[in-house]
Amino acid sequence: MVNIFVELSKYVILTLMVLYTFHCASMVFSPVRGNKEWHLFMQLLLMFGLDSLSFLVLFLQQKDLWILLYYLAMMALFVLLQLAYRTLYPKASGLLLNNTCMMLSLGFIMLCRLDMASAAKQLIIAAVASGLFLAVPSMIRQMRFLKKLAWLYGGAGVLILMAVLGLAQSSYGAKLSLMGIQPSEAIKITFVFFAASMLWHRPTKARIMITAFLQAVQIGILVLSRDLGSALIFFVTFLIMLYISTRRAGYLALGLGVGSVASVVAYHSFAHVRERVSAFLHPLLVYENEGYQIVQSLFAIGTGGWFGMGLGKGSPQVIPVVKNDFIFSAVCEELGAVFALCLIALCMMFFLIIVNISLQIRNPFYKLVAIGLGTEYAFQVFLTIGGAIKMIPLTGVTLPLISYGGSSLVSTLLVLAIIQGLFIYREDEEEEIERLRRQTEKASLPFGFSWRRKGKRD
């Protein structure tokens, strides 16, 4: 009986996801304002249906009352978040908020299915981080001096990393962490803020050099702590920000050159880089050793097929570190490749929402901050999903909002809170422009500007 229910619900869950993605796409790609509220409301309904059904499926299989309690707690968190945002920030992006909740809930569902204890921990961290998620937008709005704190960001980033490197030296591990906090997550924001505050206003050569040096130091420390995935994310982010602020493609070429040399050096000097490349090139031949992880991931994705095995019906737990680095493979196995394609589309639109903000905002410092944070997000998604499907070698980074991991969750929510802050800032900017326009019209200059307003993007 349960099996039939799981089998049928799998298609319903997929349909809900497809519709949700469709509503998201409608808002991102056809910015007609009138329908916005309706799309947002439909998204909430679909998300509610998807979460409820998924948790019902999990409950019917595991017969564990904690799952129902968990579901209620999760729903309470989402309701509170939605209500609080609508009250505190009527100008905030509803789409960004909905998508954040959707991604979080997908993570909660997969974690509940994989490991209840981790799921509980993740929910608690999400609840606490929601406090930040609520507080930060108003800070962004108030603190107009943020672009002047360049040395604070740069110094903080280096200090955090040095502290970790110094204090954690006694514990040998692939990734260093200080009190459970991953350094790469901790500097995600300071890194972008430092680059933006140094580069936003026509940077001189000297200023660029200083910035590049300090960023290189941070990236170098990450490389030393063997966190190559994060190092790569920061490298690409800096490159993009440098290119955008200087408007010189030459820096891109230079960066790519440095990157190529660095990857060759890394290949020859780090055994774990060589292992990952060999696992990428011929995974089945090195199945017993370095290929095990990626092969298990591909088994999961392949066995899941287009429509998945059904929630709880696969065996994603065989993949090592499935909760962190391979959550995407678990989604593929149990919910199917079509669902996973929707998830990729959602991630892409998440990125596009951020890009739109950076395009529309007028403050050059915030423009650069937005594109920097967006790049970090997009490139991280590429590294983790691309690695799991063996499009590129594995780098061992998490899928933001969905993977298990407190540091990653907190830092991503913080990033999204900043983005919400920028979104509101942009709305403020537009109101200001609107106000000026009215004043100008009142003055009714005979040869004045005619302010035209096109449809607005979300």
Place this chain on the structure above:
Amino acid sequence: MASPGGEKGKETDRNREYRLAAGFFVLIFLLMAGYLIYFQAALSEDFINSPYNTRQDSFADRVIRGDIVSSDSQLLAYTHVNEDGSSDRIYPYGNLFAHVVGFESNGKSGLEADANFLLLSSHEYFVTQMKNEFQGRKNQGDAIHTSLDTSLQSAAYYALGENRGAVIAMEPKTGRILAMVSKPDFDPNFMWQNWDYLVKDENDSSLLNRATNGAYPPGSTFKLVTALDYYRRYKSFEGYSYYCEGEVTVGTDSIHCYEYSVHGQEDFYQAFANSCNCAFAMIGTVLGPWSLRETAQDLLFNRNLPIASYRQSQFTLGSRSDTRMIMQTAIGQGDTLVSPMHLALITCAVANKGVLMKPSLIDEVVNASGDSVRAYHPEQAGVLMSQEEADALAGLMEAVVSYGTAVSLGWNGYTAAGKTGSAEYNEEGASHSWFIGYCDTEDPKLVVSVIVEGGGAGSQTAVPIAKQLFDTYYYG
């Protein structure tokens, strides 16, 4: 964009780099989605069917393993469900299909391993699946309809008798494998009981499928490769002449013909039909190691065979090889190692105008109600030689049956072509007995590859086995 009209041009320009960077990442997202689709559509099967994939075994909780059926509708393997819900895998033919059908306890092998995913997938009708679900019964897994033929398989099995070795029979035009025997063998019905014994007997290695994964010196069957290299150099076999004195010496190295027979004056066809070592050793020294190596590699030596789990054949001639090694290699001794399947595939290509079809064992997957779930169609694996070259080699192989070492295949009511081989494998001169060939020279229908370990001359042991297969194919 919310942009004041007057500044629009400037604004767009200001955002140019932003758009470019965003476009780049959108492209990456699209590529990622595209790759996932490509993986599911094209690559996933290799991973799903991998013997390392243990996921499929969890299907067994809900699915009764499907049947394996021969092309003449005999059950080769089926699962019997006992009253207490436990089940047994039964192999009605016992040892007969041991290697090719394989086993599924104590690990998996043969078709049981390769088609594991298919056997554990159920395409029973939805209503039936619902009914089973309510009654707490398992669904019946899909059945595999193979290309194997019980009469050809038993002919091969009994013709090989007590000998060690392997026999393969397949269709050159489709790649369908009709029979595949390897000896010594085992009874897949009793894997638990015999397991300790089977994994210990290192000398017998009964579990090894010699047909696909055995490694033998090719002996005179390799003269086919040497002949192809000769043909590629001189575009014809006409005009060749050689006087065989039973032994030939180059420098300090000498080669003699099988049992020191003296063949006298020969053209190319006679040299091939007589399997004259002296002639082919001399041809080898003329062609040289690199030319031979290139042709051998065109014929998939040192290369993956179309099925990656089949053993790769080894060919070692190179710039460091001395004359002795070149002469030895040209007649199929030396360090060359080949599997019976590889020689069968080369023969298939000769019989099929140079085109190699991918070897296959599965014709169709059928659900419990007998309806087709998926049919497998012949697939081309590559072109090993031109049609002209294939015809030239076919002419040589016909000569072997007309007046050479396989005359016993003539005058049986069908036309045949082939090549014998005697591959020495120790210092005492003991040799494995080879035959590769096909029947119906006008319209090749069946290719066979036979090896009998320690069987002596090809014509003595291997050719009679091939004859029994051809006879069975035509007369039952």
